Amino acid sequence: MSIETSSPRPGSHSTAGSTQTVTHAKERRLGVASVTMMIIAASAPLTVLAGGVTTTFAVTGLLGVPLSFLILGAVLAIFAVGYAAMSRHVTNAGAFYAYVAQGISRPAGVGGSLVALMSYNLMQVGIYGLFGFTVSSLLSSRFGLNVPWWIPVIICIAVVAVLGVNRVDLSAKVLGGLVALEFLVVIVYDVVSFAVAPEGVTAAPLSPASLFLPGVGAVLSFGIAAFMGFESAAIYSEEAKDPHRTIPRATYTAVAVIAVFYAVSSWAMAVGTGPSQLFDAAGKQGPDLVFTFLSGHVGQLIAETAQVLFCTSLFAALVSFHNAVARYFFSLGRERVIPAWLEATSRHGAPKAGSLVQTGIAVLVTVGFAIAGNGADPLYPVLTMFTWLTNAGAMGLVLLMAIVSAAVIGFFRRRRHLAQGLWSAVVAPAIGAVALAVVFGLIVANFDVLLGQTESSPVSFILPALIIVPGVVGIFWALRLRKAKPALYQRIGHGEEGAKTHHLGEDD
Template sequence: MSIETGSHHAQGVTSTGAHHRERRLGVASVTMMIIAASAPLTVLAGGVTTTFAVTGLLGVPLSYLILGAVLTVFAVGYAAMSRHVTNAGAFYAYVAQGISRPAGVGVSLVALMSYNLMQVGIYGLFGFTVSSLLSERFGVDIPWWVPVVVCIAVVAVLGVNRVDLSAKVLGALVALEFLVVIVYDVVSFAVAPEGVSAEPLSPASLFVPGVGAVLSFGIAAFMGFESAAIYGEEAKEPERTIPRATYTAVGVIAVFYAVSSWAMAVGTGPSQLFDVAGKQGPDLVFTFLSGHVGQIVADIAQVLFCTSLFAALVSFHNAVARYFFSLGRERVLPSWLEATSRHGAPKAGSLVQTGIAVAVTVAFAIAGNGADPLYPVLTMFTWLTNAGAMGLVLLMAIVSAAVVGFFRRRRNLARGAWSAVIAPSLGAVALAAVFGLIVANFDVLLGQTEPSALSFILPALIVLPGIAGVVWALRLRRTRPALYQRIGHGVESGAEGVAAHHLGEDDADQPSH
């Protein structure tokens, strides 16, 4: 039976694997989960300062508006498809039903790797930030990996509990982050040592050599917005909740980051912005608040910087766990990954993601024993999150193409050429261009002056699982045809019983029955 109220199987393409999972999430909850993954204070203190320092371009605020427009166009097709495909595997299910099952399995492994890289990489920055805060404020010196291990344990507990518990925790933290950043913005515009100028919003400040690096850094600020569909099986009225949450998140993120980065340029002063950002890094925000608002506010902001990272960790953890669940349910990965807790959360997937986080943290801790204090930031955080962002941009470009294929094969579902063809086609081209810019500027993102082994190893971590997934799916088509037919369809009614004679045709051409 369909899990979408009143949808009558959504013409046979809605996945129904989580009928036992209670629907608890509304638009606000899903939006908070998305924005939490984007980590507002982390983007301002870490991402914006780094972008100004590395690129030396003043047009960073405009880049957020442009990227927001690109992702809004992507979201048109993405949201249209989410009304008909409700699956915790999101990208995986969309590509399997819009392009082909082998492509879907390949995309699923790229998504798993990308989300894991993003999630585990953030632990590096979290560990450094917490250990530094404890040392500066309380004189307690502990290795960076100690707070990481504690955090992994807390995230693991939330991961196997009710998803709305995670949403409430993240909602409270994100609200406080927004408050601090708004205070920073208001004071920055009020202080404005060189006056309030609109130059950071002018095209002439952005479209110069180096624009590729700005867009490459900027796209990472939006990572997580595409995760709305992952919660489709736990959302109330997903056909309405998911599109609304996606549009809301993109709009809020784009405008908020544009205004905040503009405020940083104005509050610091354009003439000295790049030098100060390069020397102070994330401390630029906290030093500014300390000097103009008070040390207490600055201290609160530093604590919220830590909780901002924590919120992103919980959000990405939830995304990874649901991918594992979806792939285990369809037997593309071991079936035990389908296990859920008594709260309906993907318990097995959550525990596997926790294990991965522990293993990678231990590896970096051993490799960096006695190294520079910034080691977890310069390696674990920088390497893994940039590779993860690269993978997610590639996935969004592929999903845009899948939307076109999905509605071309199911013309009766399309609501018009704009959402079914034009918007996703434009999204595919624009995101492919952004992906190309990331590849071209990958050395810059890693803080390197010339290519090294990492320049090839990290992209390979994204691409090779995708190739392996395609090969694995083709093997399943030959050896386990019934299982192959279920790929990308959850436990949708009739998925197991699709006649074997369909196997000789491209599966995406065959609507589910």
């Protein structure tokens, strides 16, 4: 039996004027498969292959892209050891925020939370740029309709908003169906590519000699963006059926699937196109490299289906990142780090206020880019909105993962009674922190390349500032709360545990 109140939150409800928190079993809907699907949807398999892999081959001119996915997968798997171990003891929709707050310090946690909010928003909103261009191009080529890119975006924002305030398992089911179809199309592409192999099947793309050359930093920078979203499992911990088992299993499963699948698929692209023709073809055709290949070797129907699924792939990523942003807003609002009204949830237990705020941000940014790009090249939303925002978001998330690795060490060091093994409490997090710090440095060093620029411009500094400045502001805000509202400060990063001590009579 549950207690109904006017201010529910995912996984719990509080009675007015009381400190009691009651968990709703019916709101814990997500199992390992559902959470894994939410994670993989955020990485958008078909989008990574058609958009990310082709761009990486074209920009870097390195054949070792498949090997880079395996290397990055290994790095993130090591990161996941400590991350999963901590998830068994910290159940919080704020994920990174809670981990850093409890593992390093509350000011660092608040700073990290604002970096996470900005990073996820940049990733989510940036993808709308590619979505708008793709749908607009598809309508033009198939039906002769000249639709501005921002119209499909506004419609998509509305659909995502509806899913965002409904039951989270509804989103999982929608994403599950879309991701399954994506996998099927990419598997068909892979099989046919290895069968065609105009220059024969070669293992050169998996050779270290094809990767560790000048430009390897850019390859790793592009590659890490393909994994973004895998770390979001912990965000759903308050809605998982058994968070102590669901979150670690979903995280490990997602990393393994993403790494192997992208490595094989990018290898298939190199073999199917032919290593000697690959870079030129990728540069001239971009995403169409995949669809043209399918059209020529499988049939027009499959190629057109793949193009539609390319759009749904983007849509799946948009829903997944939207859910992540909404839950960060909820978590911070619940602890009064940001306005308390952001903890409001829908009757389904979804973070309604956070969802609506994220929707508003997406609308404002889309309108801004639409006005700025009026009359510009059709590729404008891809070259600016998509490229700029998603690369900046990936930069922020890599930085956060490096910090979280350090937080894992601090968390278990302060809680020796948990008797966590040395590997998961110290060694793996330390290796992960160093490796992710190196990847972050490579992203910074190759940021102009990632933005498609030959030299630095104001954008080269503005985008990183959008990540770093909120983090610094968050630290100072937490220090102010420590003096002005010490009771509130003590609850930072402790989720429902901290909420239990909250009284409505307290000055928030």
